[in-house]
Amino acid sequence: MTTHHPTAPDLTGRTALVTGATRGVGLATARKLCARGAHVLLDYAHDDTGAADALATLAGLPGRAHLVRADVTEGLDTPCDEAERLFGGLDILVHNTSYFRPAPTLATPTATADRSFAVAVHPLLASAPRLAGLMAGRPGRIIAVTSAGARRVVPRYAGAGIAKAALEALVRYLAAELAGHGITVNAVSAAKLDKGDGSMPAELARTLAVRTPGGRLTTPEDIADVVSLLCADEAGWLQGQILTVDGGLGLVAG
Numbered sequence: 001m002t003t004h005h006p007t008a009p010d011l012t013g014r015t016a017l018v019t020g021a022t023r024g025v026g027l028a029t030a031r032k033l034c035a036r037g038a039h040v041l042l043d044y045a046h047d048d049t050g051a052a053d054a055l056a057t058l059a060g061l062p063g064r065a066h067l068v069r070a071d072v073t074e075g076l077d078t079p080c081d082e083a084e085r086l087f088g089g090l091d092i093l094v095h096n097t098s099y100f101r102p103a104p105t106l107a108t109p110t111a112t113a114d115r116s117f118a119v120a121v122h123p124l125l126a127s128a129p130r131l132a133g134l135m136a137g138r139p140g141r142i143i144a145v146t147s148a149g150a151r152r153v154v155p156r157y158a159g160a161g162i163a164k165a166a167l168e169a170l171v172r173y174l175a176a177e178l179a180g181h182g183i184t185v186n187a188v189s190a191a192k193l194d195k196g197d198g199s200m201p202a203e204l205a206r207t208l209a210v211r212t213p214g215g216r217l218t219t220p221e222d223i224a225d226v227v228s229l230l231c232a233d234e235a236g237w238l239q240g241q242i243l244t245v246d247g248g249l250g251l252v253a254g
Contacts (some may be wrong), residue, residue, distance in 0.1 A: 214247025
């Protein structure tokens with residue numbers, strides 16, 4: 001459950017598109033933005049039942065939520081069309097999709113890397129001109145979700161890691177070009193997440209929690225909180241930054 005902080009940015013009336021929005025970080029982000037008053041379009045690829053369940057969890061929040069089914073590897077034209085139809089424009093894009101198939105680096109097929117790029121990098125690069133148009137005249141915010149594996153070697157993570165590294169480079173390039181349009185482009189990065197679904201082995205969870213100066217693992221809600229902060233007016237002078245949200249885990253050697 002997201003904590004409603006009284007000092008969190010008021011996003012009433014703003015509009016947002018979140019990719020990969022019906023579970024994990026994407027759903028936590030959609031919930032946070034709706035809780036702050038934004039109207040949110042939840043993009044998903046395949047699972048209609050899961051999407052309907054996710055949408056139901058957002059009922060009663062100040063912002064309205066809508067679903068759009070679109071595979072981001074085919075581009076963001078469909079979600080952008082829907083944002084224009086529903087909202088008349090767009091204030092916020094949270095690009096949250098990734099593709100991960102664990103394998104040692106020497107055994108990672110090029111097809112896996114290509115798929116990772118197609119999911120993480122291509123949609124944002126291809127859709128940047130359209131997003132600039134949708135955000136024209138607004139305090140636009142583009143926020144990518146990345147991971148520590150973009151800058152550190154994580155075992156069996158090469159395919160996704162190099163795609164996330166490229167995504168972070170794209171964030172910097174887009175930030176430089178879109179700053180003059182009043183649009184900020186930044187990224188939020190996390191280490192291993194506690195998704196609350198038991199997917200992480202208990203021993204690994206305990207080890208990482210002990211190592212984390214904050215005393216626990218990072219949750220999707222922690223990521224969503226920082227995304228929300230980047231949407232605030234006061235964040236308008238942040239450009240091309242990769243904000244690490246890990247409770248200090250990355251500060252600890254070994």
